[in-house]
Amino acid sequence: MSTYYTEDHEWIAVDGDVGTVGITKYAAEQLGDVVFVEVPEGGATYAKGDDMAVVESVKAASDVYAPVTGDVIEGNGELADAPETVNEDPEGKGWFCKLKLSSACELTGLMDAEAYKAYCKEL
Amino acid sequence: MRYLPLTPEDRAAMLNTIGAASVDDFYEDVPQSARLGTTIAGLPDHQGELAVERHMGRLAAKNRTASDGPFFVGCGAYKHHVPASVDMIIQRSEFLTTYTPYQPEIAQGTLQTLFEFQTQVAAMTAMDVANASMYDGSTSCAEAAVMACRATRRKKVVLSGGVHPHYADATRLLCEAQGIEVVQLPPAVDDELALIDFVDDETACLIGQSPNVFGTVTDLTPVADAAHEKKALMVSVFTEAVSLGLVTPPGEMGADIAVGEGQSIGNALNFGGPYVGLFACTQKLVRQMPGRLCGETVDADGNRGFVLTLSTREQHIRREKATSNICTNSGLCALAFTAHMTLLGGKGLRDLAVLNHEAACDLADALDSIPDVEILTPRFFNEFAFRTQMDAEAVLAMLEERGVLGGVRASRLLPDAGMGNVIIAAATECTTQEDIAAYAAALKEVV
Amino acid sequence: MTMQRIGRPTAPILGGGNAMETRSGSRGLQQREDLIFEIGSADKTGVDLPAPAGRKDRLGGVARKVDTGLPGLTEPEAVRHYMRLSQKNYAIDLGLFPLGSCTMKHNPRLNEKAARIPGFADIHPMQPQSTVQGALELIDELATWLTTLTGMPAVAMSPKAGAHGELCGMLAIREALIARGEADTRKRVLVPASAHGTNPATAIQCGFVVDEIKADARGRVDMEDLRGKLEDTHDVAGIMLTNPNTCGLFETDIRTIADLIHDAGGYFYCDGANFNAIVGRVRPGDLGVDAMHINLHKTFSTPHGGGGPGSGPTVLSEALAPYAPVPYVVNEGDGFRLIEEAEGEAAESFGRMVAFHGQMGMFVRALAYMLSHGADGLKQVAEDAVLNANYVQARLKDVMTPAFDGYCMHEALFSDAFTADGIETIDIAKALIDEGYHPMTMYFPLVVHGAMLIEPTETESKQELDRFCDALIGIAERAAEGDESLKGAPYLAPHSRLDETQAARKPILKWTPPAPAAIAAE
Structure with missing residues (x-):
């Protein structure tokens, strides 16, 4: 299993043709206290870059984009009642959804952990 | 000038501190061609209080008030008695001259009253949650329609033939600007249930009204059922908030969104505004709501307090993705509403509703006894439509000559509905038996 | 994801300092006050109503099943409840209230007195027009003040607040584009990054798309960015610009901006929230504005009331005036008439935005303010x-x-x-x-x-x-x-x-x- 990162601060952990998507630790810290998350429902299809989810703090609402094209297998329903999970464990229990990838070659455009770390340093 | 504290000496000293020669320096960015050299022509110069009061008094004297004689005008605004203490409360400087409660540590007065207002409106409409008020009933109705489209991701709404025509106009305007299809059913005194036949898989909501513009009360449960069958929503509208004390409220009929006018409670007629829009919905739809919401929380010491919350729905944060462009609400009118409701309590509201209903029943009995008068509204709260053999405008004019303001002609609201002989009349707790007798006597002469 | 991190901490960081505890929960003049649901009861009331006659109802069974369950309070308890709560509010009558862009100025009490004259407060919007000639005259008089002060030919009086006025102006622009047969192509509205949130929200409500313009280093519209966005003009509907802007600055290039927008075939909506800075010194009509709302609760001192009501009359240029919403008042020399339907002489009107005729209670206050100042x-x-x-x-x-x-x-x-x-x-x-x-x-x-x-x-x-x-x-x-x-x-x-x-x-x-x-x- 390998994890990729986008410049818009989403991560995707890929296992076979299934990817688990969330927002990065860096993003979660920048947002401040997350108070609401709207995750996609199973069955929905998104193209790479589509608005896929919404994450809200008290002072801002941010759209989360699909890092790759795919069909949603399931959304993380736990986040509805416990949005703070996104702050506590953004790259673990705070995942947003699982996607069935349409085209694995889209992953090549994304960053690995090292590259993303360097990218954040520049911000 | 009595409202401007700066003296000429102050101004000179301040300019000196700033380092400017005159106030003209501050307007240097204004294009030369747009700078006015002198005072704008065609308007009077300043006046003292006495002169302004005289002017206002002269204009006011040209109007006939609702208390000047027998008065039966309704159709979305109603003459009710407002307790003296309500007006005293809303004139407290701390409520009257404060802003939106953006700094909750020094705005708990406003915030707690909004929380109480939301709780009262939710209970009265029998809905899960209510917001902190909208401009008025008509704009609430329009916002409900677009909210239903947002929630269902559909683009079609259906309005019954009993929805107040002004509400329907406001709704149609906002929807059409957003590419939402609006189906308007033909005007009908008693056909709210016709909505059932117009719901399909593209419909976002069915919008019905009870009591409707003709006064007819309807149990909209079948409309809600039909809507829900197609995964659409039911929006339940009312224009007379006092009816909620007696008539089946939106929540008991399965409404998903309830909207209405709150003027009747705590607010004067004011020739149409300011009024207070009531907006309530189910828990499921909270995040789709327009307008401000007040919520409970704690402060750093653990004490209960209230704040504006779920603001990410609103324009100041969400900007072009906001649920609505609304910013200002009707805070002070909502305060009048909640103060009057606090005085009434649930039992008082019910008793007040009964008085209204009985006055309207007495009026209907009195008018019904006149030959050539036909009561059209089969079931009503405090307002009903009736027909005579004559043009309604002429009838109302002749009643006015006899000192009676007898209601609203349906053709003023619905010019093309073929209702030229129909009058809509309302009675409230302010209506006396003498008023009713005067109306009946005058109408008998006229028709 | 979009990263919006501009903003403020929203959870307390340190504990407060209100350490000294009292047994009552009150603190001197600050009285503890619970919710009415905790202090009231179902059998209390502050309103004495006559006993109902007990006659048979005509509801046809459409009757409420479950009572509201709401408590009541007697008058002394209710007055004290609101009095105590009022003491927890800051107000302009107490001290300086420097909320930028909100214009918290003194609210003259004469205006409150005038608005409560029964001849204004106790008249119904659907009374025969012959019985409300003084009210229609007042609306006409206020309209004259507004058009004269702004140098604009027409004003729509019905909008209920600033954002509703924006809606009015943008719907008028939409209607003008429909009349030109260009409503389907001209969808793009330019909005500066510094704009009030209501501007982009309003544009979207009217079916437009928002194109954000940058601010320059001087806090004004970046003219280079604007010119770039106007290279392709076919889809331009207009611009929404606050002037003086939200940085508290006059837009130096305002005439050029107006000309560029007009040359591109679009309209100039001006957010008039800050009109109080220029009233009497500059007329927006001289700046090329096509539509502008005026917050009566800002420039003309009608009280903010803890969040409303407002009032947002919207002035319109010759180009947009025909599309003004109904209703409006016409002065016929021997009397005043209300045009209520979008037909006949008002056939080009974009329609009705709201029930009745606007915020009359605010009109009275604003006119009293204008007459007082002159x-x-x-x-x-x-x-x-x-x-x-x-x-x-x-x-x-x-x-x-x-x-x-x-x-x-x-x-x-x-x-x-x-x-x-x-x-x-x-x-x-x-x-x-x-x-x-x-x-x-x-x-x-x-x-x-x-x-x-x-x-x-x-x-x-x-x-x-x-x-x-x-x-x-x-x-x-x-x-x-x-x-x-x-x-x-x-x-x-x-x-x-x-x-x-x-x-x-x-x-x-x-x-x-x-x-x-x-x-x-x-």
């Missing part, structure tokens, strides 16, 4: 408002960081550049509460980091301004030094900082009775 006084209003703001800016500029160089209009804008690490704009705002002031507007406009927008208005004396500046300078110096105690402010307010995060995570939007088990445990 044309001469209104000019003085603008000049004093601008003088006061520049005085505040001059007094603060050495300790705080002005966002832009040069004079401001009616409000002074500062960034948080002067604060030490760890001290934020919100800390300065909350410390102002302890000094007895309402905070300034914070974190708006978005184009300035940690923005603090201060609008004193013309109804403050020099002494009041000096006291305020002295207080703010003291706080600013502490902020520059990194005084951590600021993070616990306010210490002297009825409440310490409230936890907005908790409120949003688990929203409690109404009172619910405690569960029986909880009652038993008490």
